[in-house]
Structure formats: C-alpha cells, structure tokens
Amino acid sequence: MTIKLGFIGTGGIANHHLKNLVQMEGVEIAAFYDLDPQRAQKAASEHTGAKAFSNVDEMLDGTKLDGVYVCVPPLAHGDIEHKLIDRGIPFLVEKPLGINREVPALIGEKIKTKKLINSVGFHWRYNESAAIAKQLLQNSKAGMALGYWMGGMPMVPWWRVQAGSGGQFVEQTTHIVDLLRYLCGEVREVYAAYALQVMGEKVEGTDVPDVGSVTMKLANGMIATISNTCLLPIGHHVGLDVYTSNGVLELRGNSLKELTATEERTYKNIANPYFVEDEAFIYALRTGDTSRILSDYADALRTHEVTIAANESAASGKPVTIAIESAKETVY
DSSP: EEEEEEEEEOOOHHHHHHHTTTTTTTTEEEEEESSSHHHHHHHTSSTTTTTEEOHHHHHHHOOSEEEEEEEEOOGGGGGGOOOOOTTOOEEEEEEESSSSHHHHHHHHHHHHHHHEEEEEOGGGGHHHHHHHHHHHHSSEEEEEEEEEEOOOOOOOOTTTTTTHHHHHHHHHHHHHHHHHHHHOOEEEEEEEEOOOOOOHHHHHTOOOOSEEEEEEEETTTTTEEEEEOOSSSSOEEEEEEETTTTTTEEOOOOOOOOOSSSSSEEEOSSSSHHHHHHHHHHHHHHSSSTTOOOOOHHHHHHHHHHHHHHHHHHHHHSOOEOOOOGGOOOOO
C-alpha cells in the first residue's frame, strides 16, 4: 500500500520530514502548497510526480491524499486544519498549535468528533533518553525540575513578533514544557515574568520578550521552573533537569545523564527522533494503529494551554490556574 502525502508549508521543518519520508518504502510525496508559489514549485520539482498548488482547496480536492503535513508559522493555524478535518484527511501538524487558546481548542473538539488520525511534532518525546528517563522516574520520587532554552533569535520576521509566533515560550520552549509534562505529569498553575531587554533595540520590529522565567506547580506536588532567552549571540543551554530522591536526570537533545550517589551514567540518543516520529505517523496511516504516536492533538493541547497561561500570567503579573478538565490523562 502506497501512502500519498501532501505538504502545506515548505520551510525548514518541512524539509526535516521530507528527508525522512523519502527513505521510507511505500511513501509518495504527491503535493505541495505554500503561500509562496515559487517555493511550492521548487519543492515539487525535487520529488518525482509531485504537483505544486497555489490554493489549498485545489490541492486537497484535486489529489487523493492519505495524509498531510502542516508545517506553517503559528499565526497560520486554524483554517488549514478545519479544511483537513472537514475532508477527513489525517494530518501531522508542527508545534505550536497556534498563538492563542481559542483556535486550537476548536480544532481539538472537531478532531474528537471525527476521530481522525493525527500527530503533533513534539519530537523530543521520541528520543531514547525520554523513554529511559520515564522508566527511571518510576523508581524514584521527583521533587522539582529546571528547564532551559537559552540561545539566539531565529531571524524570520514572524518569529520576532508576538502576533506571529506567540513569543519564545509558546513557539520554542514549548518543547521543554511538553517534555516536563511527558515525564512528570500535568501542570496546575503557572506564574511568569517576561521582559524585552536587548532585541527590541537590536532588531527593528521586535516585540517578543527576549528573557523570561515561568514557575509551575504540578498536580503531583512538584515545582518546576523553565527559563528562556533569545538575546544571546550563541547557542548555550537547552534541556530539562529533573531532581529526584535518587539523584538528577539531565536531559539534552543528544543524551540523558543520570547522576546518583554512586555513579554517573550517560545514555546517548542514537535514532533521529524526527524519523521515529514520522515512522509512527506513517504506520498509523497504513494500519490505523495510533499506539506509536506519542503526541496527539488532544495531548498537545494541554502543553499549549500551559504556554498560553504563561503568556497571560506575564501580562497580568498574577498566577494563572489551569483547569482540571484541560489536564485529563490521555491513554495511548
């Protein structure tokens, strides 16, 4: 069975997925849409038999697709997902789900009624280190966690505008929030402080905060703080540290380090997490079995809720409580 795929958006993250998909047997890249028709045409020219479209409806109605990858900036979410759901086309959507609470919530409700196969691009969950950390945490009691995303500002216009990206915590640091939830459970309350210190003067038109810290209370009693900055001229520190009764778990993009009273062990990530994520989605399209998908839309909504609540807290100066109904466990 050949799986025919379409892409909405042809930027950098789309290319990550395309490099994986062309290596998979029985997968055909059939259609591309991009707001810039030339980019769609270029992408299509690199895949035999693929067509470029300048209209999403024409692509979805003119090509029989088994699944679609949605790789668009945060502000562009909404209409695209509704078109896919209305046509019953499964999709993998890249994070974040949007720049506010309302648009993703409506999409989530609509997906539930359709029972549509879906996946969200939280690729950190697919690292071997995440699975090992999850296992290790079953044999200890976690008390607190510290997360980080310390680096520079991506130089794409929509990213540095709050109305385009939702800000760093929503667009980028959401990966660390999601990893915290995946390993330690649901967040019940957030308190955030943001500031714009450097990049407003350095890059014209910037209004996203370039420093911020968010303190969270989890349902299990843990306390976590996740900080981020995009003002650095270098990449510095990205990851999550979990402090437990047995020691410390340090998760980074390429490894997990376990520190205990008697030893220090490092577990290297071997597989490409994007590849594993893509394999899980293709497997679900081919078989209907979604058990390999580690982040679906319903679950990703709860990560998104935490990041939006952080933005609200930073704006108001007050803690924001996350409703219990937003944090029900998902069974995979």
